Amino acid sequence: MATGDAGARNPGIDLLRGLAIVLVVFNHLGLRIPLGKTALAGVLPAWLLRGLNWNGYEAVYVFFVISGFLIAGNALRRWGSLAAIDARAFYARRFARIVPCLLALLAVLGALHLLGARDYVIHRAGQSLPRALLAALGLHLNWYEGQTGYLPGSWDVLWSLSIEEAFYLGFPLACLLLRRRALLVPPLVLLALSLPWARAALHGNEIWLEKAYLPGMAAIATGVLGALLANACRPPGRTVAMLGWLGALGLGAVLLDGGALWHWLRDGYMLVLTLSALCLLLCCRWRADGGTMRPLRGFGWLRSWGRLSYEIYLTHMFVVFALVRAYRALGGGPALGWLWYLPALGLCWLLGTAVERLLSTPCERRLRAMLPGGTRHGCGVAPSAGANRRAPSEAWETGRD
Template sequence: MREAVPEMKAAGSRNPGIDALRGLAIVLVVFNHLGIRIPLEQSALADVLPTWLLNRLNWNGYEAVYVFFVISGFLIAGNTLRRWGSLAAIDARAFYARRFARIVPCLLALLVVLGALHLSGVQDYVIHRAGQSLPGALLSALGLHLNGYEGRTGYLPGSWDVLWSLSIEEAFYLGFPLACLLLRRRALLVPPLVLLALSLPWARAALHGNEIWLEKAYLPGMAAIATGVLGALLADACRPPRRTAAMLGWLGALGLGAVLLDGGALWHWLRDGYMLVLTLSALCLLLCCRWRAELGEVPPRRGLGWLRAWGRMSYEIYLTHMFVVFAVVRAYRAWDGDPARGWLWYLPALGLCWLLGLAVERWLSVPSGRWLQARLMGAGSCGRARVQAG
């Protein structure tokens, strides 16, 4: 373990491999929400591509969110180690200020827009289930328990529903600095993280019976985040040979591909254990990206710039993509609603999701984040180099 330093370390640059992995995850989320409404298996693509492949393109959104969880834990813990030298030296006030500046402006803007659309009676945005209300949805989103709210009352409209994962991540952000300051030593922090990470299959198995809560409960999501935190600690503690890093990359790609392309077969053999294959495979890829970047071996691959851009804007796209999905689906149905031509609507949907995410990043999240950081942490904080956001 490297010696902790009291001064905040310089921020690191973005990792192109991690951005690409995060970009893949957000693309799969968008494909999932489009596929629920415009299934690729019913389109003309089924005449040239196997149905199982089209189904996997449409039905990996849930797994993609768990990849996000692993990435989040990895980046948050890794950035903490780079800034403060050790988890025990974390500045909780600065940590919370950064997370607040990153998350809250876009979240509040989204809630204002959704509230206005609900009150205006706009179809696809009206909260109408028994037991649900606009105040209840707002309080659950701001109180970090929208996942629990849906578990009790049923699914919210799509643009609200995406906030379930944010409830889990925000709960992690609140508890992470406290756990670091309370336990302080890695020897005390690592064992509970290992137990939490490995609990994922059993945590899911215990929740069968409530479909919504099975998907959105805190404990499975926290298990995936804990996997990422453990990976950041491992990446900080050792530097393996190039061959080992490359082998981890191939192992991670193989495992992730197996889950995304044939998760049904893995479920048949492993049941809920297939989610552990997913999180550990994502972790292998993250470790490979981190170690190979430190060895100077990972120049950005040509042709993947668009995917890295999606990864950079994954938070903005995740919060706003349902506006595009609903608009594109309505246009598709108004045009002719022919399932055979449904695949043609995917490309414009992806382009519009990217443009909306870019607009939100450029005109809301980046300027408001800088403004908030300058006031919460002091003007000097905004002059430092930018760390890859979690």
């Protein structure tokens, strides 16, 4: 997240969402080439291999928290308070950030379906291409899958976008309606804390349990509350360090041994996940504000994944499907399956970089210049030399402004 200089990035937040997007990619590879069946099973502990392969869902919830934290934080930086939010400018910026890549993805997926490409054809009973397009554009693809079953993988990733953007449709209106922080914070707290109970009520439908609106919005609300807290105070360094350690321990416990937490807490383990992610975000923000945030050496590649998280999230299934097809065509035995994870990392990054440079950023700049309120000048801030550039912090949002 930008702090001070609008062009600055927070390396800690980039690192966190870089980890999250890598876990999403490894999860989708693991469903097809499980690390537990490769030669790594004789070298690395089983809990580590499980953590690498089966935390994609939890990683998306980390993204939800990051999204709420960044978007609410950016709104506070632009307008001073959420009560002063410019809804027109807010929607313009969301549109410019999300829609170009989404429309391009849907166009490609529609073409692949019509061409009969394997892995991309919508074939379940009750599903169709027009209805899937309507669900994706109408922000209810998660509900559509809950009613009809899973869509092909490249479509399925859009479930989180439906939750996130549905939240942000109502977010500015709620801020303007309630206006006072004393009225806005209590419902956000209730929503954030509802996560375990919302999930517990959904166990009758596996898909809807994963993709329902309320649990995802609870995670986003957690991030919004964090942005309000970060803007309201700056605790001493020891408190910030303790938050960082608590966040790291909690996140590690969920990602490395979520089964044990589930045994003790049931759906409450997801609340441990969202609150741990929030602790890390607060630590990163306050350390950056205090001038003590330094990038960890050797993790630049992971931070670059964080910067490209939206583009990689939307496009990584093209790489996954291609590599899995090649793996099976070459008759690769399961023992060497782990080797396919290495090219997956490089190819996903290259594809995400190409989409960001050739499509995402250029279209966003043009749309922000064209749409009412889409630029900083339209938000009531004097334009600068970089006014038409996307602030680097405004990136996920499966987020991600």
